[in-house]
Amino acid sequence: MRYNFNRLIDRKNTDSYKWDDTFSNFGKDGVIPLWVADMDFPCAAPILEAIRERMEHPILGYTMRTKGYVEAIIGWFKSRHAVDLKKEWISFSPPGVIYAINTMVHLMTKRGEKIVLQSPNYGPLFDVVKKNGRELSVNPMICTDEGYRIDFDDLEHRLKGTKMLILSSPNNPTGRVWGFEELSRIGEMCLSNGAFVISDEIYSDIVFSDYKHIPFYSVNKEFADNSMACYSTNKTFNLGGLQMGTVIIPNPIVKARYDEVMNIAQTRLDNLFGAIALEAAYTKGHDWLTQVIRYIEDNRKFVEDYLKRNIPAMKLINGEGTFLLWIDCRGLNLTQHEIEDFFIQKASVALTQGHEFGENGASFVRMNIACPRKILKQALNAIKQALQAIN
Numbered sequence: 001m002r003y004n005f006n007r008l009i010d011r012k013n014t015d016s017y018k019w020d021d022t023f024s025n026f027g028k029d030g031v032i033p034l035w036v037a038d039m040d041f042p043c044a045a046p047i048l049e050a051i052r053e054r055m056e057h058p059i060l061g062y063t064m065r066t067k068g069y070v071e072a073i074i075g076w077f078k079s080r081h082a083v084d085l086k087k088e089w090i091s092f093s094p095p096g097v098i099y100a101i102n103t104m105v106h107l108m109t110k111r112g113e114k115i116v117l118q119s120p121n122y123g124p125l126f127d128v129v130k131k132n133g134r135e136l137s138v139n140p141m142i143c144t145d146e147g148y149r150i151d152f153d154d155l156e157h158r159l160k161g162t163k164m165l166i167l168s169s170p171n172n173p174t175g176r177v178w179g180f181e182e183l184s185r186i187g188e189m190c191l192s193n194g195a196f197v198i199s200d201e202i203y204s205d206i207v208f209s210d211y212k213h214i215p216f217y218s219v220n221k222e223f224a225d226n227s228m229a230c231y232s233t234n235k236t237f238n239l240g241g242l243q244m245g246t247v248i249i250p251n252p253i254v255k256a257r258y259d260e261v262m263n264i265a266q267t268r269l270d271n272l273f274g275a276i277a278l279e280a281a282y283t284k285g286h287d288w289l290t291q292v293i294r295y296i297e298d299n300r301k302f303v304e305d306y307l308k309r310n311i312p313a314m315k316l317i318n319g320e321g322t323f324l325l326w327i328d329c330r331g332l333n334l335t336q337h338e339i340e341d342f343f344i345q346k347a348s349v350a351l352t353q354g355h356e357f358g359e360n361g362a363s364f365v366r367m368n369i370a371c372p373r374k375i376l377k378q379a380l381n382a383i384k385q386a387l388q389a390i391n
């Protein structure tokens, strides 16, 4: 089936966080929302069909995961990432990926112990460390003309005496897709320092044509035994409203501890529609995903060309995946406060401000491009006009 991602779908008044909650997040209504990582595209048809079919039955009580659930996960990882997942490695996190990471932080570290995170990085990951009373140690990445690079000397130094590294792979917000060499170096350093790795691979399915996502545990057995990886159909298939999470823990001792805590919290059942959607997505969603990635790549190219031609002071950083663009706004010569004010008050475009991704994100913005190209065009024109008005 051919999907039309150019189609404008009015999401206002659907309780959409992205569209209906801009006032509490930005202090302004009526802005073009290119912030939270949620797509404005129609859902994959097989997912909607599966949910509709189940809705024919009038009772929606406690429900087990569907019969084909685990097989669907195994099949997906085999075909998309060429890995043979073992059934006994698979765990769940019905409330989502951050809940799983939060649980693991409690299990594997104590208050006051050090956890390393790279930056820029997804803001809530910093909170999971800091708000749980762990010591946050930030490994700033290096911004180059080819995209972000890891500062391995700094990382090596930081990993000494560290209990854990939380890796964003692919990285949100920079769109870096880590290569085999990079993952190998990270994994070796963590092993030699006794640091457990949480690999947040929520964006692993959205990688551009010339790149390949490598699951951390697939690098070698030692890395597998020293790690957990997190996934979700929330990002790949835009099912954030259904809240799901899949967790891979190859080490049986660590996995038993994780499962025990999740069972105590009574998270053994999934959201009924979430479970149905996951099975439909992982068995029948390939076609939609292939098309959506192609559209996102074209959107990326569109923004890149537009910025080069019309707003060269905003520089797109090279990225290899995700539907998020990381844009360097230092060329605008505005303070952080002025940048925020400019995009919201002058241009009426809601972007995520770079400082939310760590200190070295200041003066950058993250733009979500998973929307019809017409919306992107409107937003870019609004930014261009607002810039002309202040210059």
Ligand SMILES: Cc1ncc(COP(=O)(O)O)c(C=O)c1O
Residues within 6 Å of the ligand: 037, 095, 096, 097, 098, 099, 122, 168, 172, 200, 202, 232, 234, 244, 245
């Ligand atoms: C890197 C990363 N991890 C986790 C999440 C959130 O996942 P969940 O909603 O399943 O907790 C996001 C959402 O944007 C993310 O970007």
